[in-house]
Amino acid sequence: MKSSAKIMYGLTIFLAAMAVIYIFATMHVDDKGSTPGLEWVGAVALVLSTGLTLMLGVYLHFTEVRVDVLPEDWEEAEVADKAGTLGFFSPSSIWPAAMAGAVGFLGFGIIYFHYWMIFVGAGILVFTVAKLNFQYGVPREKH
Structure with missing residues (x-):
């Protein structure tokens, strides 16, 4: 869980940097001297993606505080340590x-x-x- 939060925080930083670069890159002055303006679709998508990864990172960070050490975060863990019941799946449900x-x-x-x-x-x-x-x-x- 700790590694998942770090991955989401890293993606947040990357997407925030890409959003800033994208916004400034689309607002450049073209050859005729006019400014075409911001390209809204890509800018909004990058900003919303940044917010999404930040929310996921914060959620994973808060849940990591309340949960014991998971096998994914344990250096000497084996595959069998994660084995167990995954849930109940109805075999004959329509x-x-x-x-x-x-x-x-x-x-x-x-x-x-x-x-x-x-x-x-x-x-x-x-x-x-x-x-x-x-x-x-x-x-x-x-x-």
Whole structure:
């Protein structure tokens, strides 16, 4: 975790430097003596990427303080030290496939800009996300 925070801080410094260089490079004076102005798309993308890596670095830094030493940060760690349960994955759940279909339907609605497809796709997506989250939390009927 400590190394991840350092990587994000390093990326933040790199992207901040590239943003400054990019902003000054796009505001140069051309051969005719006119200033074309700032190229906004690249400047905004670099500034937002800098903010994103800074947020990730701060998050990883704060979580590193609360967590014990991880095998990634231990010099003598072996592969078996990280082994363990990764989580519970439902083997027969239909809801991930249904969510993918809902995202596809919503995507087609956004692409073709049909309001009814957007509303129906968003509704189906909310429904399938709820069913995925609650599929093991809702008790079965007793009768």
